[in-house]
Amino acid sequence: MEWYQLQYFLTLAKTQNITKASEQLNLSQSALSRSIARLEKEIGAPLFERESRGVKLNRYGKLFSEHASNALYEIETAKKMINDLVDPFHGTIELAFIQTLGSSYIPELIRSFQLQYPHIQFKLYQDITSKILEQVETSVINIGFCSPTTKKESLEMLPIIQEELLLIVPKNHRLNGRENVTLDEVADDSFIFFKEETALRDVIELIFQQANFQPKVVFEGIDEKTIVDLVAANFGVALVPSTTTFNIEKVTSIKISHPICTRTTMMIWRSTGYISPVVKQFIKFVKAYAR
Secondary structure, eight states, X not given: OOHHHHHHHHHHHHHOXXXXXXXXXXXXXXXXXXXXXXXXXXXXXXXXXEETTEEEEOHHHHHHHHHHHHHHHHHHHHHHHHHHHHOTTOEEEEEEEOGXXXXXXXXXXXXXXXXXXXXXXEEEEEOOHHHHHHHXXXXXXXXXXXXXXSOOTTEEEEEEEEEEEEEEXXXXXXXXTOSEEEGGGGTTSEEEEEOTTSTTHHHHHHHHHHHTOOOEEEEEESSHHHHHHXXXXXXXXXXXXXXXXXXXXXXXXXXXXXXXXXXXXXXXXESSSOOOHHHHHHHHHHHHHTO
């Protein structure tokens, strides 16, 4: 059995289609079919059920898939460990971050890090918190910057930024001029919310759970500017980070005294498994950077 057979098998198991798998592997369909047939012969049992529209794993295939995935993971880990021993200050860090960090924090952080470690490169991805957590847990990426609302045993979490969330209202709103309010004072107002695919949505939903009421959401937006503009146009009120810019002639920001309205952004990484020297160096750097 060759390692490439495992790779071919897992690709077909994922795509469930000979044509798609062969295209991904840059292999002819006949060559892929022969490789799978040889593997099944060596295993001593069929691994797929053939269907009119493709294939799917049978019970033997599902069992073999689990062990094949582990085997390839261990091989890749060993290769990384050897490469790191050969050259511990060269390598690539795969890093994902939420949208609000993309304009300044992440670029400035990486720029500062690469001044000290110019041979360490980055692959960057932008996503929402839930997907970043999943990607770190499954080792798809090395490091994540996001806003988890609960702790996970499988992950290490380092707070790096804490932002206050403010209530913004239009200038003609009844609460205009107040320095602070409780969130339940706007329980009957219409709200402009961030969409589910944004970094703030989970945080804001948790805040409303703590306030013990369900807001009346009339619109969902992706970016802060859209939400601020809709508030200015009297469509409703909204919660936004204190760093949000807006026209003070059209919108007023008010502190919320209850519940506590903050968002904590964390750097996260796996608490178990292999961590390369370059990733360890980056974690150490961010710990010092965040002080």
